[in-house]
Amino acid sequence: MEEPLPERGVILKAAIGIGLYAMAFGASFGAISVGSGLTLAQTMVLSLVMFTGASQFAFVGVATAGGSPLAAVPASLLLGVRNAFYGVPLSEILHPRGLARLWTAHFVIDETTAMAVSQATPRARRYAFWATGLILFSLWQFGSLSGALIGRAVNPSDVGLDAAAPAVFLALLWPSLRRRDARWVALGGAAVALALVPLTPPGIPVIAAASVALVAGLRPSREDAERVEDRESS
Amino acid sequence: MTPLWLALVIAAVGSYLLKLAGMSLPESILNHPKVQRVAQFLPIAMLSALVAIELFDGGGRYLVDWRTLAGVAAAVVALLLRRGFLVVFLVAIAVTALLRLAT
Numbered sequence: 001m002e003e004p005l006p007e008r009g010v011i012l013k014a015a016i017g018i019g020l021y022a023m024a025f026g027a028s029f030g031a032i033s034v035g036s037g038l039t040l041a042q043t044m045v046l047s048l049v050m051f052t053g054a055s056q057f058a059f060v061g062v063a064t065a066g067g068s069p070l071a072a073v074p075a076s077l078l079l080g081v082r083n084a085f086y087g088v089p090l091s092e093i094l095h096p097r098g099l100a101r102l103w104t105a106h107f108v109i110d111e112t113t114a115m116a117v118s119q120a121t122p123r124a125r126r127y128a129f130w131a132t133g134l135i136l137f138s139l140w141q142f143g144s145l146s147g148a149l150i151g152r153a154v155n156p157s158d159v160g161l162d163a164a165a166p167a168v169f170l171a172l173l174w175p176s177l178r179r180r181d182a183r184w185v186a187l188g189g190a191a192v193a194l195a196l197v198p199l200t201p202p203g204i205p206v207i208a209a210a211s212v213a214l215v216a217g218l219r220p221s222r223e224d225a226e227r228v229e230d231r232e233s234s
Numbered sequence: 235m236t237p238l239w240l241a242l243v244i245a246a247v248g249s250y251l252l253k254l255a256g257m258s259l260p261e262s263i264l265n266h267p268k269v270q271r272v273a274q275f276l277p278i279a280m281l282s283a284l285v286a287i288e289l290f291d292g293g294g295r296y297l298v299d300w301r302t303l304a305g306v307a308a309a310v311v312a313l314l315l316r317r318g319f320l321v322v323f324l325v326a327i328a329v330t331a332l333l334r335l336a337t
Contacts (some may be wrong), residue, residue: 024320042242052253052309054277059245061284066293069241073248079247079280087256088264096257105254126245160330163305166288167326170306173281174313182278189279190286197291205291209283210276217272 007124011131012117018111019135023143024054025168029056032145032164035156036064040148047144051137052109055080061165062203071203078210086113093117093125107133162194181216188212302335305330 033043038060046056055076063072078217086108093116096104107129116129156162176182189212191195193205200208235243256264289303290296305337309326317325 021319024323028319028323038238042238045242046246047279050249052249054281055245055249058280058284059242060269061288063238063241065287065291069238069245069286072241073245073321075250075280076245077248079277080252081276083249083262084252084256084259085270087253087259088261091257091261101254101257105257106250108253108256128330157334158331160297160301160305160332162324163309164323166285166302166306167309167322168279169284169288171322172311173278173285176278182275182304185275185278186282189282192279193283194290194296197287198295202291202293205287206280206283207277209279212286213237213272213279214274216279217275218268 002144005123005127007119007121008127011124011128015115015128015132015135018115018132019139022111022136023139025053026140026143028146028164028168029053029060029148030144030149031151031156032057032147033060033144034148034151035139035154035161035164036060038064040152043144043148044141047141050076050080051106051140052080052083054169057165057168057172058206061169062206063221065202067204071201071207075203075206078207082110083108086110089113089117090129093122094129103169107137109133109136111136148151181221185212185216188216301330301333304333 059072059076062075063069112133115132119125189209196205305326308329312322312325
């Protein structure tokens with residue numbers, strides 16, 4: 001028998017807190033999704049299979065913007081690219097082998113990664129990943145379903161649901177705006193998208209905003225210059 | 235299958251495959267600092283674009299509903315006051331709904 005994990009209680013408490021937040025977030029997703037015109041089934045397939053909040057909201061926003069729903073594919077996938085990068089630290093923590101990799105991957109999102117990497121021991125990291133992943137997944141589904149049922153019962157514009165999507169995107173964006181370079185990227189993304197509104201079919205402006213991230217990320221940064229200097233001086 | 239369902243299935247499965255790729259690809263590809271920086275900036279540029287589009291795009295032309303704008307402005311105040319997600323969401327829809335009711 002393994003020793004009980006000393007951090008278990010602390011991790012569980014944090015995971016439940018994150019789960020409750022996810023439930024509220026999921027409820028807003030369900031309501032917005034159904035309010036925008038997706039069916040209950042479509043809303044739940046997004047929550048169950050896509051299972052990454054920002055991409056789900058983006059999918060709904062772009063797919064119902066009036067152009068081809070296919071424009072929502074690159075928009076949601078580009079937002080999901082960050083999840084691929086979480087695989088690097090998480091593979092080291094979880095060592096998933098063979099088939100286990102298939103279901104482990106489904107739970108690779110912002111919250112599980114943040115919880116796992118912030119623990120002190122390998123066992124606590126694994127526990128934090130699974131506790132957060134399973135609690136959040138359950139409450140996300142419950143929230144989505146409740147929100148979708150509420151959203152179906154009301155007229156979306158009567159209850160101000162049209163303000164919910166931009167407010168949610170802003171809330172997701174908010175923490176990263178503390179960084180100066182991120183503020184420039186955000187400004188650039190909005191500017192590119194707005195400039196394209198009258199010129200391109202709906203959905204394209206959001207996809208085009210990704211180019212700002214590409215340019216900002218690939219340009220030589222001060223950190224690179226410092227690294228070169230370090231190398232030269234040593 | 236309707237175009238919406240088709241797009242939905244491709245996007246949902248694709249999102250999963252991105253997660254799986256991260257656990258399967260050799261680390262060296264994803265560990266490049268420039269690649270990581272692009273990945274960090276991607277959600278920032280796109281979420282910001284989505285805010286702008288939701289507020290000012292009326293289907294290929296510029297259109298603002300000032301009640302929606304006021305709701306989102308109230309959400310910004312809630313964010314500045316460090317309120318949680320649920321408060322931000324409720325403030326945005328409540329302000330917009332009340333203004334719509336009053337006008």
